[in-house]
Amino acid sequence: MEFDKGLIGGSTVLLILSLLEETDRYGYEIIRELESRSDRAFQLKEGTLYPILHKLENDGYVESYKAKGERGRDRKYYKITRNGKRQLAKEKEQWEKFSMSVNKVIGGELYATD
Amino acid sequence: MPLTKVDKFLEDVLSHIKFPFVKDDISFELESHILEKIDYYMEQGYDSEKAEELSIRDMGDAKEIGILLNKQHNPFLGWLLKITNGMMIFFIILNIYFAGIPFISSLFSKNPINTIPKEDIVYKIDINDDKIKKIQITLNNGETFTETEFYEDLFLFAWEVDNEEQGRYFNNIKGYDSNNNVIFQDEY
Incomplete structure (x- = not known):
């Protein structure tokens, strides 16, 4: 199942910040995590992740640094900032409200906690 | 392995980026992503050419990525930042020169005699x-x-x-x- 593009667009920030809250990650890793955790439902065009990451960095929600990964390759890692954590909390709350509202419309409270 | 397709893709992306100082960084980041993806496909049994092709396909449209990235690296703001950084350094040097040096030398020029x-x-x-x-x-x-x-x-x-x-x-x-x-x- 693939989601509507707009819907993914709205929540990518939430997803990325959540992944970065667990640990510092580099772009390719973020894509793989998104895919595997969503059973491949989130398959965004991989290159479009970078404008989002750079925006998050410009907004001060993440910071980046270079470090060597396995195979000795340099990678650019992203790390969530304190501001980013605050934003994540907000985004989570918004998402919960949103999904609750959708569930109310489509079939009652049951889905909200499902 | 000649990475002509990768180079072409990177070039296409970078052609939309107006602020020159971020190009290397962006190129590095996208290239390392593609190289990892190529490795992944080759581990799945694809030959290098196919792996490269698939990896670039997965990246999406170079133009779209380039335009979106360019928005995040606004040349006006970028230059402004560069210039303000430059000005900061300039003023710091100016300060050291006009305030710092006389201050420091006043510490030493006090001839104890x-x-x-x-x-x-x-x-x-x-x-x-x-x-x-x-x-x-x-x-x-x-x-x-x-x-x-x-x-x-x-x-x-x-x-x-x-x-x-x-x-x-x-x-x-x-x-x-x-x-x-x-x-x-x-x-x-």
Whole structure:
């Protein structure tokens, strides 16, 4: 199942910040995590992740640094900032409200906690 | 393995980025992503050419990525930031020059000899010779003092002439060069 593009667009920030809250990650890793955790439902065009990451960095929600990964390759890692954590909390709350509202419309409270 | 397709993709993306200082960084980041993806496909059994093709396909549209990235690296703001950074450095240097140096040099230019009351200065010998790196003086009771540091252009020695009978008077002076040879000598 693939989601509507707009819907993914709205929540990518939430997803990325959540992944970065667990640990510092580099772009390719973020894509793989998104895919595997969503059973491949989130398959965004991989290159479009970078404008989002750079925006998050410009907004001060993440910071980046270079470090060597396995195979000795340099990678650019992203790390969530304190501001980013605050934003994540907000985004989570918004998402919960949103999904609750959708569930109310489509079939009652049951889905909200499902 | 020639990565012509990867290079082409990177070039396409970068052609939309107006701010030159971020190009290397973006190129590095996208390239390392594609290389990892190529590895992934090759581990799945694809040959390198197919792996490269699939990896680039997965990236999406180079133009779209380029335009979106360019929005995040606005040349106007980028230049403004560069210029403000430059100005900051310029002003810091200016400050060091106009405020810092006079301040620092004022700390050193206070020649201690000027703070000593005139009546306490026993001898003052000016030696106008840059070669002199060390001065040693001997008092009449055999005590010696050596000094290798300048205060402005003076070697400064201070001792108390506390016992009039025994003395502690200045007796002789020797000036040494950098090889520790005596090149100046005088007796009182």
